[in-house]
Amino acid sequence: MSFQLDTNRLRDAVVELIRMASTQLPEDVIQAMATGRDREDEGSPAKSVLNFMLRNAEEAKKNSTPICQDTGTNIHYITIPVGVSMRAVQQTIIEATRIATEKAYLRPNAVDSVTGKNTGDNTGEMAPYFHFEEWDEPAIKIQLALKGGGSENVSAQYKLPDNRLNAGRNLEGVYKCIIDTVNSAQGLGCAPGVIGIGIGGDRASGMLIAKKQLFRLMTDTNSDEKLAELETRLYDDLNTLGIGPMGFGGKTTVLGVKVGAAHRLPASFFVSIAYMCWADRRHTMTFTETEVTYD
Amino acid sequence: MINLQLPVTEDQIRTLKIGDEVSLTGTIVTGRDAAHVWMIDEKPDEVRDLLTGTVIYHCGPVVSKKDGEWIFVAAGPTTSIREEPYQGDVMKEYGLRAVMGKGGMGEKTLAALKEHGGVYLHAVGGAATIQAQSVKKVLDVIKLEEFGVPEAMWVIEVEDFRAVVTMDSHGNSIHKTIKEKSTQIAEKLIHS
């Protein structure tokens, strides 16, 4: 039997998803920050800044106010059952976005690139951003990330080989690109960051894969052994750079490193890097005909 | 933690060093691009008393109005480097003792901090809720009509507003030293 979509119910559920994403830092991110804090030296700015960030996350949750005033680009990764209208789901999310902006869960963040005018409700061309997939489950799954401008500004894309970095077309070359990106970012992406990496693809799909990595839990391990190894090595080495929270120095420069890969053309080898700030706001909603769950 | 009651004197400011954590209490003023250009071009006298001995904060707040009073809802820092062309001159002209924002500033501001006696305070990015809670009262707002909410100069009373000194009056900048050190390590990792 086909999935019966109640758009009013979906709209209200998405407003709640946006509220959670904006005001509640995911548990695994909080854990990763606490681990970082415990590792920092007693009395160092790094330790107190991490404590401050954690306290802010707590207060934001308690008061239901945005963790950061930049509520970012709203990225929706949506999985729908066979037969559900993509257009109906998209329209419903747009409506929910307007309501969430009115309720001040989101700051008006969609500016017309030609006229410079802010639409005032976070909707517009490619705003919010949607990516659809289909599955066999009788449920709509929406993964939402709010990605702030500061962190997006320090994200990067490389084309291998790269002579400046002496980086070839292999995982060693990829490694060098990530070290370079995080070092160039310093504290500006609001370190400690979460680094999503897409190897291969074209310029657009590579970045899509990089951003998709940001939905993985801090604690998970890559199912590909070589990529898992690269993730651990990068996590350890990036944290020796000494950039620290907000770039004040310290042992916690990144909270997590997640790598994904796609097939590429023989002629191209892109490395796409999505830097996510410590305010790593993402939540997932599973919406069935009778129930809604969030995690 | 070093408590700074505003306004502060030049001597007090010169005792601060990079890495010091400070807690601000007193009156500070927000200002972004429009405010800095205005202060350089027209040198308005109406802000002189407000700025002497205190902090200019690079912040475009989210505000709301309740019973006729302004309230700060979110008050996180914005990127400071945009004010680099003006900051040193504004500081000297108005007797500011500190600049607060995020990301640090460049050589011109660093030189002005040394010459005039000032510090750069780095507020934590993404901690808007707590920062707004530290804003106890909005005392006044200047150029609201003309500049709009984010760019207007908000005169606010803060209590226990936290920041870290990342550039001091002795020519030191955390941003410079951390970058030099991390770049050395990065080069080793990349080229070994």
Ligand code: SF4
């Ligand atoms: S980069 Fe910083 S300022 Fe921007 S959304 Fe993230 S925490 Fe907020």
